[in-house]
Structures are given as structure tokens and as C-alpha cells.
Amino acid sequence: MIPIDPPAMTVKDTLTAACRRLQDPVLKKRLLAREADLSAAEKKYTYFAEQDRLYALAIYERDAEKKTPDRDGVHLKTLYSAGLVGRRDGRRKYDELKARAPFGRCLLCGNSEIGSLDHHLPKEALPLYAICPVNLVPACGKCNQMKGDRIGITAGQRTLHPYYDRPGETGRYLVADITGWPVQFHIQALPNWDAELRARVEYHFDTFQLADRYAEFSVSVVTADQWLHRQIRSEGGIPALTDHLYEAAKQHARTHGPNAWDTALRYGLASSDWYLHHGVDEAP
Ligand SMILES: [Zn+2]
Known part of the structure; x- marks a missing residue:
């Protein structure tokens, strides 16, 4: 959202x-x-x-x-x-x-x-x-x-309203786990969320099938960047690639927000040992 x-x-x-x-x-x-x-x-x-x-x-x-x-x-x-x-x-x-x-x-x-x-x-x-x-x-x-045409059977079973709901105000809640392809996206509830907000963010995520769609969107982004990532790693090693990936994630967060799927993807890549060591060489 x-x-x-x-x-x-x-x-x-x-x-x-x-x-x-x-x-x-x-x-x-x-x-x-x-x-x-x-x-x-x-x-x-x-x-x-x-x-x-x-x-x-x-x-x-x-x-x-x-x-x-x-x-x-x-x-x-x-x-x-x-x-x-x-x-x-x-x-x-x-x-x-x-x-x-x-x-x-x-x-x-x-x-x-x-x-x-x-x-x-x-x-x-x-x-x-x-x-x-x-x-x-x-x-x-x-x-x-x-x-579709739903209002929600309960208060928790409602999608988020982009004009009024602010689940990401206090941090990143959309997380990409990368221990192999495809990328696994999930919601990590923030400490200030109440039960209803937690339910709604999950409901929003499920209703729009975001785990699957984000995994699908990720393929082209990863494919486009892998060559560069391999270059950086071969020149500066894992630390250089880690730095580059975190910098890309932060930059993306500034432009598209901390909970955009492609920001989450970049943070996921930066913190994935699997990607840094192996995934960078494997087509998603
Ligand atoms: Zn959409």
C-alpha cells in the first residue's frame, strides 16, 4: 500500500x-x-x-x-x-x-x-x-x-485505505526473505500496531495476493541487476556488494517509501547471505 x-x-x-x-x-x-x-x-x-x-x-x-x-x-x-x-x-x-x-x-x-x-x-x-x-x-x-464490492465482514477484514491508514508510519513492515528463489514476502507486525491493524494489513496482503505478485514482480528487477552485482562482488568482495545493496535500498525507500515492495526486495537482498554468496549467480 x-x-x-x-x-x-x-x-x-x-x-x-x-x-x-x-x-x-x-x-x-x-x-x-x-x-x-x-x-x-x-x-x-x-x-x-x-x-x-x-x-x-x-x-x-x-x-x-x-x-x-x-x-x-x-x-x-x-x-x-x-x-x-x-x-x-x-x-x-x-x-x-x-x-x-x-x-x-x-x-x-x-x-x-x-x-x-x-x-x-x-x-x-x-x-x-x-x-x-x-x-x-x-x-x-x-x-x-x-x-470487488466488499465492505468487510468484520472490522479487521478490510483492505487498507491509502488516504487514511498509516501502518508504516513507524517503520518497515513488509519484509522479503531471500534464502532461495522465489523471494518470500511477508508482513512483520510493528510493535505499535493493535490487533485490528495487524489483521487489516494481513487481510490487505492476502486479498491482493501480494506475496505471489511481489515474488513475480521481483524476477525482472533481480535479473536486471544481477550482472552489476556480480561485477561489484568480483571487484570489492562481499562487503562492497552489501554496501551497494543497502545504499540502493535506502535510496529506494526515500523515493518510493519504506514499505514499497521493491524497497523490501532491496533490503532483502542486502541482508541475504544466500544472495551474496550464491543467489547473485543464479537466475531467479
Ligand atoms: Zn494494484
Whole structure:
């Protein structure tokens, strides 16, 4: 997960843009009239997310929606797909939100090209947040598809929200163990995590099948660097290669964050006796 600040764009911005080229004047008026509602919902979302209580809000809103469906629910969902994704003015806002992902990387897996925006709280169950920018997260097609329409059966069974969750604030939690190929990625809980955060980080890791995907991503990075690594080792020995690998890891952490998969990979290589002595000569 790549953490970034929530967007400054508001639901008023997306609503206005998505409605601008709406042909049906009656529907347009009706949807624009929802601005106050949507802004209030956005405020609530932000408040609960900042208090780490978004799950409670989601469950509450989902049950309320089941009992009394939003009269514009269908229109709000369509406003996302047709107005925000499909029409020019809306699309500009959509692209702006997508472009916030550093290096164009999916915020959920930290690799892969951004395909679309993922609704953190699913629009099917919660149409009120269908076009709410703080609920829209740049993601790759694969992550978006793997996440699906779930809210979470329990508070711990939820994927992380890149705008609000900060599991890596106090250190590195994504670890790559390298005692042979393929690389084994896993989560190492940090001391300040509570049980729920621990469960969520694991859940996020499993939902997006990150152990397998990261191992797969690693192959090309390792392959590209091995020749250089062999050169460094033949000239300066193991200590020189160790230094080089730690330096590369630190540099990568500064650019992509301490818990990006390729930062973890580089720390893993630097601390792997197996890699330094044997792995550097073996194709992954
Ligand atoms: Zn992804």
C-alpha cells in the first residue's frame, strides 16, 4: 500500500463536473440539488476516516441504505460511470484523481499501472459515496477486480485505505526473505500496531495476493541487476556488494517509501547471505 494525502478535490467539484454535460435537464437539476447531502456525507466520511472509524460508518450507512434506498442511488452510480468516467468535464476530474498516484503506481499494490479509480467503500452498497473523491483511490485493474464490492465482514477484514491508514508510519513492515528463489514476502507486525491493524494489513496482503505478485514482480528487477552485482562482488568482495545493496535500498525507500515492495526486495537482498554468496549467480 502506498500512502498519500486525501485529495483536496471535493464532491461538489466532481458533482458539478459530472453533471455539466448531462443531457436530461430534469435529472441534472435533481442531481445538482443533492449537493448539500453529498457534501454532508463527505464531511462525515472524512471525520470517521480520520478517527479510524470508517468501518462503523460503512456498516451504519449500508444498513440504512438497505432499509431506505437512496432515491437517486441508481443515478449516482451512473453519474460515476457515465459522468465522471465517460464525459469530458467529469473525466478531467477523474484523471486528476488518478494522476495523484506517485510514479503512476497503484496505491493498493504499489506496482502496476493505474487502470481506474477504486471505490474504497463500494458504490453498489453505498451510492452516496459513488463520486466522493476521498472514496476514490487510484488502482490497477487487477487490484480493483480482486477487491470487488466488499465492505468487510468484520472490522479487521478490510483492505487498507491509502488516504487514511498509516501502518508504516513507524517503520518497515513488509519484509522479503531471500534464502532461495522465489523471494518470500511477508508482513512483520510493528510493535505499535493493535490487533485490528495487524489483521487489516494481513487481510490487505492476502486479498491482493501480494506475496505471489511481489515474488513475480521481483524476477525482472533481480535479473536486471544481477550482472552489476556480480561485477561489484568480483571487484570489492562481499562487503562492497552489501554496501551497494543497502545504499540502493535506502535510496529506494526515500523515493518510493519504506514499505514499497521493491524497497523490501532491496533490503532483502542486502541482508541475504544466500544472495551474496550464491543467489547473485543464479537466475531467479
Ligand atoms: Zn494494484
